[in-house]
Amino acid sequence: MRENVKNVAGCFVVVFLIVFVGLWLTFGGNKETQKVELTPPQVHVAPIVELPKTYEIAHQAPEKYLSYDEVKNCVKDWNKTCPEITEYGVYGHNRKDDELFYLRVGTPGCKKVLIHACLHGDERLGSCALLGIMGRMLHDYGRDEDVTWLIKNREIYFVPVFSPESYLKSRHIEQGDPNRGWAYPGSKSDNTSSPIEAMKKFVLEKKFDALVDCHTFGEIVYFPSILSNEDKDAMKNLTSKMGELSGYNNGPIGRTAGYAIDWYYWKTNSPAVLIEFADGPTHNMPIQKVAPEVEKTYKMLLYFIREAPEIKLKGVVANNNTPENKPQLQPLPNRRIFRIFR
Numbered sequence: 001m002r003e004n005v006k007n008v009a010g011c012f013v014v015v016f017l018i019v020f021v022g023l024w025l026t027f028g029g030n031k032e033t034q035k036v037e038l039t040p041p042q043v044h045v046a047p048i049v050e051l052p053k054t055y056e057i058a059h060q061a062p063e064k065y066l067s068y069d070e071v072k073n074c075v076k077d078w079n080k081t082c083p084e085i086t087e088y089g090v091y092g093h094n095r096k097d098d099e100l101f102y103l104r105v106g107t108p109g110c111k112k113v114l115i116h117a118c119l120h121g122d123e124r125l126g127s128c129a130l131l132g133i134m135g136r137m138l139h140d141y142g143r144d145e146d147v148t149w150l151i152k153n154r155e156i157y158f159v160p161v162f163s164p165e166s167y168l169k170s171r172h173i174e175q176g177d178p179n180r181g182w183a184y185p186g187s188k189s190d191n192t193s194s195p196i197e198a199m200k201k202f203v204l205e206k207k208f209d210a211l212v213d214c215h216t217f218g219e220i221v222y223f224p225s226i227l228s229n230e231d232k233d234a235m236k237n238l239t240s241k242m243g244e245l246s247g248y249n250n251g252p253i254g255r256t257a258g259y260a261i262d263w264y265y266w267k268t269n270s271p272a273v274l275i276e277f278a279d280g281p282t283h284n285m286p287i288q289k290v291a292p293e294v295e296k297t298y299k300m301l302l303y304f305i306r307e308a309p310e311i312k313l314k315g316v317v318a319n320n321n322t323p324e325n326k327p328q329l330q331p332l333p334n335r336r337i338f339r340i341f342r
């Protein structure tokens with residue numbers, strides 16, 4: 001009898017221990033899962049609207065024509081005054097080892113626009129007017145809504161002096177006219193000189209979304225002569241709007257191809273224009289002609305910087321109407337290779 005009682009008591013103890021350990025493992029030993037997840041309080045904070053900084057930049061056009069070194073120093077000073085929105089950069093050197101420099105204005109990662117001047121070194125007004133436009137943009141940042149938007153949404157590369165060696169001296173660079181003989185589909189020649197080679201590399205590397213080549217004189221905005229029919233309408237629309245804003249004329253650059261803007265359009269599929277600043281009648285216009293030209297063309301340039309990078313062009317390969325580049329029949333695919341890889 002006593003043995004039975006002992007056994008029953010023993011069984012109770014064993015069952016009790018099993019149940020206790022089971023309960024402990026289920027609830028007591030797994031405290032992590034017992035924690036109540038607290039949801040963070042929903043606090044609504046109004047976004048901080050940061051007013052853009054403004055810069056003290058002389059926004060009048062230069063009072064005299066600047067030398068290559070003076071232009072370089074002016075651009076470097078602007079970069080020091082507005083480091084948040086500019087960068088001074090060098091994209092190459094010419095044969096005399098002069099710096100081929102740019103001032104980037106805007107926000108890295110945004111659509112890229114290239115604006116260069118004085119491809120023809122003796123056309124000083126275009127270069128000086130471009131400097132006036134650059135200074136005015138930097139001054140207007142934070143003061144003018146449109147300019148502020150452009151600087152926040154575009155990456156603009158200004159090259160006020162294309163060729164330091166010929167700047168203010170000559171139309172020609174090294175072996176000839178720098179705005180003729182650029183390669184295009186079907187052409188047999190190509191224009192080469194140290195500043196042009198550096199620029200071509202720069203253009204291919206940056207893959208600009210829009211490009212401007214500033215010259216003097218004629219008050220006209222030209223678009224490439226090798227445009228495919230599909231792209232002609234888009235470029236006509238763009239340049240006529242630019243004309244409305246400035247009073248300038250617009251049209252295709254010529255019956256023959258081989259201008260810098262032809263090459264830019266061919267290689268980037270992006271809108272490229274040549275602007276002839278001022279009404280002439282000579283390349284050597286007095287400095288007093290610069291400020292009114294900045295006034296006349298400022299809005300037109302802002303419009304180009306905003307609109308041109310948004311235009312989707314098809315490119316020159318589809319169809320171009322240059323005499324040397326009649327449509328060629330594509331060779332038939334090699335049927336054997338075609339079958340293997342199909």
Ligand SMILES: [Zn+2]
Nearest residue numbers: 120123215216
């Ligand atoms: Zn020119």
